Amino acid sequence: MDILGIGLVAHFGKGMGALKDALSNGVAPPSTYRLPHRQEISTPVYSIPDDLFDIPAIRAARRANRFGKMAMLAAADCLESSLPPPLDRVGIVLATGLGPHASNMEFSGGLIQYGLDQGSPTHFSHSVHNSAAAYVSNMLKTHGPATTITHFQSAVGQALQVAKAWLDSGRVDYVLLGAVDEIGELMLYIFHEGQLIDKTDRIPGEGSAFLLLSRSGPASSRLASIQPMRSGVEADLCLVDDSSIIPLPTPHQTQAVATGASYSHLWGKMPTGYIFSLACAALKLTPEVQKVLCVDKSSAIPAMLLER
Amino acid sequence: MSERIVITGMGCLSAAGNDLPQHRDSLRAGQRACQKPSWFTAPFEGPVYEVSNPAYAASADEMRVFKLAWKAVSEALSQAGLETLPTRSVLGIFLGTTTACQLNDLEFQRGFYTGGPFSPVSPTRFFAGNLADRMGRRLGVAAGPRVTVTNACASGTDAMGLALDYLRSGLCDIALAGGADELSLVSYGGFHSLGVLSPEPCRPFDKNRQGLNLGEGSGVLVLEREPAARARGISPRLFVAGYGSASDAHHMTAPHPDGLGLERAIRTALAGAQLEERDMGFINAHGTATPDNDRIEGCTLARIFGASTPVVSTKGYTGHALGGVGGMEAVFTAIGLEEGWIPANVGFEEQDPDIPITPPRQTTTVDGKFALSTSLAFGGSNAALILGKI
Known part of the structure; x- marks a missing residue:
């Protein structure tokens, strides 16, 4: 998309x-x-x-x-x-x-x-x-x-x-x-x-x-493309969203924990804060940074890759 | 044309019955099951349609609405022969609801507002109770979409529409789709505050209708792509032919006065199914028995399909179960389509001169390969689901 x-x-x-x-x-x-x-x-x-x-x-x-x-x-x-x-x-x-x-x-x-x-x-x-x-x-x-x-x-x-x-x-x-x-x-x-x-x-x-x-x-015509992370693709930058508020078991718990910058402190903890991390990922795209991975720290959301 | 999405199982629970055979009998017999609320009193009249079995009472770890949903899901999976899911099949769970996503516990809140103590049981149960998610965990399913749709009274129908799109897109292989809701004192007080709660048993489309009765329960379909179902040895008899959804963009609680959103939803469903208006054998209408809904819906249906296409509301059997009712009515539509009859529109006695349709006063034989079920909701959401006979 x-x-x-x-x-x-x-x-x-x-x-x-x-x-x-x-x-x-x-x-x-x-x-x-x-x-x-x-x-x-x-x-x-x-x-x-x-x-x-x-x-x-x-x-x-x-x-x-x-x-x-x-x-x-x-x-x-x-x-x-x-x-x-x-x-x-x-x-x-x-x-x-x-x-x-x-x-x-x-x-x-x-x-x-x-x-x-x-x-x-x-x-x-x-x-x-x-x-x-x-x-x-x-x-x-x-x-x-x-x-x-x-x-x-x-x-x-x-x-x-x-x-x-x-x-x-x-x-x-x-x-x-x-x-x-x-x-x-x-x-x-x-x-x-x-x-x-x-x-x-x-x-x-x-x-x-x-x-x-x-x-x-x-x-x-686009700001970025967005799709789930594919195996074999390397991102130039990884953002880790840490907005989640309720630590419950999720269907995606097997996802590896990624490391990277987190900006969740800018908007605070809220259940849907991941969308702000996606916005940050879009901002981080430059001619030098072509691919940004956005990972949910709670692993509830599959990692999304934004590309220029 | 893409592969057909077939119905391989159904389950239903409401005041009208604990399972499909009981619903079939209740509807055929024209039996109402409304009563005074059994577990609360209110300073106003308004019968409700309760599921009286105490097995569905909330427990320390599960909300009542989940138990209602689980009953229909179990029945549907059993009917589909899916007590054990096929390996390598991705199960999608699409459930509509309202009450499962609201902390409607007045006793808990009373403690809060009065500075008293409160038990953490209610919020803990609530936070662990996302309907589709919890259903997935109960079924022991590790992966696959689990979508809880919260589109007020269109939630159940929209959940089935999403399931249709997910199956067609290959995002899942089998879908559990429908909805569930429980009676709640908050909803009861809420619909009273809007002035749409009837003090007597509801009378959909009747000239003297006074409003809706609340109900509770669940209705769930098992949907699959036809080749996969046949590969498991299933011979499906019904399929989901089309679905449409549209917004009124008009008002938070009142439907568009000309039913434009409803018409758009229906025409989207017809176009998606490559059908004409005349192909509909009958319509299971939303028909809540509020003055506005029934007038606008009745006029819209007559404008699209003509006054002679059979239209029935089944709210007189189940009450209005909010996010659960779309699933229930899809089940009733499926039964009627497969067996060639629709129930009496209980409560309908006197023709409303402002509504150019005449629902049946008794169980009626119908013909046709397709039938439509409609849902209208707060916020101007409209949904239309077309089922077809194979």
């Missing part, structure tokens, strides 16, 4: 320029998130600055939750970074680890606090995992297929495979492949108290990134 465009938003800002700047200069310190219902607990987080949401397209979606807004920001940025594809041939594949859990917990919290018959319809309708894909589709007016894939570790890898299947089958000619995960109170509490994750040197993060993908075409 070819990558035609990349858009993203995270703690360090919006767009590939912001990522490039973060790679060179590092990022601002994390903010502190004190859990509203558990004031005794605070944790550093890499959250997205609120002012990034203050653009017309996001203001127009006034009911959208943070989960949806992050996806909209990144998707719009992605299309701005490339030649616009014919929208009637675009499909959306969205990967998420935890989905819009903040909306889900807000809705549940309302039921607990006010009663089963007093739930917020807005919170409920935004608690479904495909709400972000729906907002992106509505913003861009794409009428093709839109699907959301959920997995705590390998959602991005699965989404890449879905995109390939759609392109190979001719179901669409372009795939807007995105990933999004958000910081939320209850999940942070679970992470803090529940002993569910390896908390060593970890700062939770949030963000979204989108890749515009197509079937392989002329090299001049």
